Amino acid sequence: MQAVNAAGSRAAETAPPAGSRAAGAARVGAGGTLSAPASAPTPARHQRTAPLHPGAWWLWALALGTAATRTTNPLLLALLVTVSAYVVITRRPHAPWSRSYGAFVKLALAVLLVRLLFTTLLGSPIPGTHTLVTLPEVPLPDWAQGVRLGGRVTAEGLTFALYDAMKLATLLICVGAANALANPSRLLKSLPGALYEMGVAVVVALTFAPNLIADVQRLRAARRLRGRHDKGVRGLLQVGLPVLEGALERSVALAAAMDARGYGRTAQVPAPVRRTTAALTLGGLLGICAGTYGLLTAAGGTYGIPVLLAGVAAAFGGLWLGGRRTVRTRYRPDRWDARAWLVTASGVAVAALLFLAAARDPAALHPGVVPLTAPTLPLWPAAAVLLGLLPAFVAPAPDPAPKTAVKEPS
DSSP states (O other): OHHHHHHHHHHHHHSOOTTSHHHHHTOBOTTSSBOOOOOOOOOOOOOOOOOOOHHHHHHHHHHHHHHHTTOOOHHHHHHHHHHHHHHHHHHOOSSGGGGGHHHHHHHHHHHHHHHHHHHHHHOOSSOOSOEEEEEEEEOOOGGGTTOOEEEEEEHHHHHHHHHHHHHHHHHHHHHHHHHHHSOHHHHHHHSOGGGHHHHHHHHHHHHHHHHHHHHHHHHHHHHHHTTOOOSHHHHHHHHHHHHHHHHHHHHHHHHHHHHHTTTTOBOOOOHHHHHHHHHHHHHHHHHHHHHHHHHHSSTTTTTHHHHHHHHHHHHHHHHHHHGGGBOOOOSSOOOOOHHHHHHHHHHHHHHHHHHHHHHHOHHHHSOOTTTTOOOOOOHHHHHHHGGGGTHHHHSOOOOOOOOOOOOOOO
């Protein structure tokens, strides 16, 4: 009996505790066989898709802006703004630099108001019969002929100014869409080596405005929580000093980081290579300018395309040779995949079709204001603008916004 009790006590000491994995594996079934442990379901891993190449976003946005320069029809311009806004809303990532789209929209509205104000005060070259208001006119000397201050303000002049200003406003909004969609640091990484220094300056300039807007929003929210004024001139002046201080600190930190990473160091390149690079780059830029001028004028239609192609080839050759003096490598470079081609092709298709529409039916894309008539929406140019919505369905969706951890009360 003592031997049996000793064996039972040793078995009880070596038995796994209840609820453990070993205890579950040692459970005995009804038939006397060991039952297999239930396998816990493994959580599905989140497959992250590679983001779109930032150059594709810029080419798409610049193509939409180019399409906006070919028309003054307010309906087509409003459709271009709607297309860019929808793509930004659906594909904008959650980052501080992606919040600059609203600032560009406000800038575009300011352009509209300034243009209408100048037309009201300085007059318009468009004659009109519908007088809205007559301002007191200031007499000017003889050398200022053609310019007036005050006078009649006609509906035709204001409408012409509105159509022309909407074209520039749409171009600004398209640039804002590129700023909100393309990561500036990844765009800098994708630039050729010859444009690295210039790209750094441009990227710093493009990221300054979004960071400034984020600082202003953060400081205004902090002032509201403290019960202080955050609107008006007084609130702007009290917020401006901390924003300026933060900008200076960010500049010093950026300068230290660039110096630590060896920014500005170049490799030794032979003098003939440097001279060839300068000649190719300068000649290529001159060829691009001459070819573009030839395409925009009726007399230069024969030589425009060959000169433009030769200039682009020379410029690319100069950039390739100029990249030899840059001693830097790329870590995980962005790939130009099929999605980038589709996004770029959608914007280029919009620009090409509006160029074609402006050549075939200029009256539809440039509605007249004398006599004053309501603009009409041309069907197939409007359908061409809708091709710009393709990135909203082709480009990868942005990652969800990170959730802030809520601290439980102790």
